Amino acid sequence: MSEELKYWYLRDHKLFWTLSMSQIKQLCIIVGYKKAKKGDIIYFSSSDVPRIFLLKKGNIKIVEIDEDGNETIKDIIQKGDLFGELTLENDKNSNEYAKALTDEVAICSFLMSDFENLMLQNPNLALTYTKFVGLKMKRIKNNYSNLMSKDAKTRLFTFIKEWAEKEGKKDGNKVTIENYLTQADIAQIIGTSRQTATQLLNEMEENQLIFYTRKEILIDDITKL
Amino acid sequence: MSEELKYWYLRDHKLFWTLSMSQIKQLCIIVGYKKAKKGDIIYFSSSDVPRIFLLKKGNIKIVEIDEDGNETIKDIIQKGDLFGELTLENDKNSNEYAKALTDEVAICSFLMSDFENLMLQNPNLALTYTKFVGLKMKRIKNNYSNLMSKDAKTRLFTFIKEWAEKEGKKDGNKVTIENYLTQADIAQIIGTSRQTATQLLNEMEENQLIFYTRKEILIDDITKL
DNA sequence: CCGCCATTGTAAACTAGCCGACAAATGTTG
DNA sequence: CAACATTTGTCGGCTAGTTTACAATGGCGG
Numbered sequence: 001m002s003e004e005l006k007y008w009y010l011r012d013h014k015l016f017w018t019l020s021m022s023q024i025k026q027l028c029i030i031v032g033y034k035k036a037k038k039g040d041i042i043y044f045s046s047s048d049v050p051r052i053f054l055l056k057k058g059n060i061k062i063v064e065i066d067e068d069g070n071e072t073i074k075d076i077i078q079k080g081d082l083f084g085e086l087t088l089e090n091d092k093n094s095n096e097y098a099k100a101l102t103d104e105v106a107i108c109s110f111l112m113s114d115f116e117n118l119m120l121q122n123p124n125l126a127l128t129y130t131k132f133v134g135l136k137m138k139r140i141k142n143n144y145s146n147l148m149s150k151d152a153k154t155r156l157f158t159f160i161k162e163w164a165e166k167e168g169k170k171d172g173n174k175v176t177i178e179n180y181l182t183q184a185d186i187a188q189i190i191g192t193s194r195q196t197a198t199q200l201l202n203e204m205e206e207n208q209l210i211f212y213t214r215k216e217i218l219i220d221d222i223t224k225l
Numbered sequence: 226m227s228e229e230l231k232y233w234y235l236r237d238h239k240l241f242w243t244l245s246m247s248q249i250k251q252l253c254i255i256v257g258y259k260k261a262k263k264g265d266i267i268y269f270s271s272s273d274v275p276r277i278f279l280l281k282k283g284n285i286k287i288v289e290i291d292e293d294g295n296e297t298i299k300d301i302i303q304k305g306d307l308f309g310e311l312t313l314e315n316d317k318n319s320n321e322y323a324k325a326l327t328d329e330v331a332i333c334s335f336l337m338s339d340f341e342n343l344m345l346q347n348p349n350l351a352l353t354y355t356k357f358v359g360l361k362m363k364r365i366k367n368n369y370s371n372l373m374s375k376d377a378k379t380r381l382f383t384f385i386k387e388w389a390e391k392e393g394k395k396d397g398n399k400v401t402i403e404n405y406l407t408q409a410d411i412a413q414i415i416g417t418s419r420q421t422a423t424q425l426l427n428e429m430e431e432n433q434l435i436f437y438t439r440k441e442i443l444i445d446d447i448t449k450l
Numbered sequence: 451c452c453g454c455c456a457t458t459g460t461a462a463a464c465t466a467g468c469c470g471a472c473a474a475a476t477g478t479t480g
Numbered sequence: 481c482a483a484c485a486t487t488t489g490t491c492g493g494c495t496a497g498t499t500t501a502c503a504a505t506g507g508c509g510g
Binding site for chain 4: 437
């Protein structure tokens with residue numbers, strides 16, 4: 001890949017707007033530029049050197065396996081999102097990995113230490129990054145506090161609404177979402193069993209609120225959710 | 226309060242170790258130095274100017290009220306913790322306030338904008354703060370993912386263990402925690418009803434694992450939890 | 451186009467934990 | 481100390497949601 005191209009791969013992310021070309025080069029970008037296909041396991045957080053990753057294309061889920069072998073979805077990462085050791089601390093005893101959800105996935109990465117150095121030289125970057133992490137924290141907090149206090153149906157509605165807002169193609173009150181999640185995935189995200197999720201989705205379909213297929217989800221009228 | 230004293234109030238927090246006295250003065254510290262008593266409501270996040278707060282003494286809980294009037298505990302803040310708009314973004318539509326849990330509570334605060342300026346001048350501060358926020362995010366993430374997948378008993382055990390580690394006075398395997406929470410508070414934190422929490426605590430007491438009083442919690446052998 | 455595997459659909463039995471409703475105990479205040 | 485408020489204890493009944501188990505469907509590779 002040409003140097004020029006590498007540059008633009010990062011350059012088009014908001015976070016790096018303030019950086020000069022030479023600064024971006026400092027990040028030794030795209031050493032780990034990687035492609036993957038649906039279902040592939042992409043990376044273990046306990047890898048060699050701490051890195052920060054940037055998803056350029058597709059969608060992935062971050063999954064953790066606990067002692068009992070249960071899979072928990074920690075996060076869904078979309079095109080343009082950063083992931084990895086966002087805390088700037090590497091944490092070895094976490095058991096996380098990423099799994100591709102869409103057919104084509106492209107990821108580039110840079111070293112955490114390079115990024116830290118750059119932050120020391122460019123306080124504006126540090127500020128932007130902090131706000132970035134802060135925003136992510138706020139989103140997580142909100143999500144989870146919904147999960148705690150509401151019942152499964154409300155959680156599903158909230159999730160679909162948020163998903164539609166973030167990624168849906170709007171046409172008046174109709175929204176189309178490209179569906180790269182299985183019902184089992186959705187169930188895990190909203191913290192319920194697969195069966196309950198299926199039931200609720202079908203119930204929504206009966207009430208003409210949504211139309212679910214494996215490829216896409218059609219929402220007839222987003223305001224009714 | 227003397228300038229000297231103000232200085233030390235911030236100076237003894239890790240985050241500010243790298244700052245010079247004059248830099249700390251820039252923060253116009255302790256404009257909002259405040260004391261409060263148990264049960265007092267201390268601050269609404271939708272206050273005039275965005276601030277960051279530092280709890281110097283006592284314990285408080287951050288609470289949110291939703292549309293239906295339900296109280297949710299968002300966070301428990303301990304001596305030395307920062308709270309407020311840590312994300313560096315002010316967010317007006319959140320309905321949070323803080324409530325004193327201990328008899329004496331002391332808080333000092335500074336303006337977010339002053340802090341931002343200081344970060345721009347002092348990249349090291351920026352880096353430290355970013356790690357700080359990141360760490361907080363990681364803690365929240367872990368807490369919540371426990372809440373999702375485990376049952377009430379496990380959640381209570383995990384909570385007590387963490388509490389003991391963070392604040393307990395250890396004596397071999399015995400740990401004493403100063404108890405500033407009611408059982409209703411604990412129930413909210415672990416996401417269950419007050420009655421269930423009471424039942425589980427009594428069960429633990431029957432099994433000689435803990436001894437609960439309103440003043441303190443004694444753990445006979447922390448390794449057995 | 452066939453067979454296979456992942457995904458989705460459905461139903462019955464079971465259960466953790468919620469809710470309502472008090473009673474008892476402990477603290478607090480004048 | 482008396483009266484009141486807050487916190488803790490306890491008990492059924494109830495229900496949302498889990499679990500188990502299996503059937504139907506759809507999509508992909510050969």
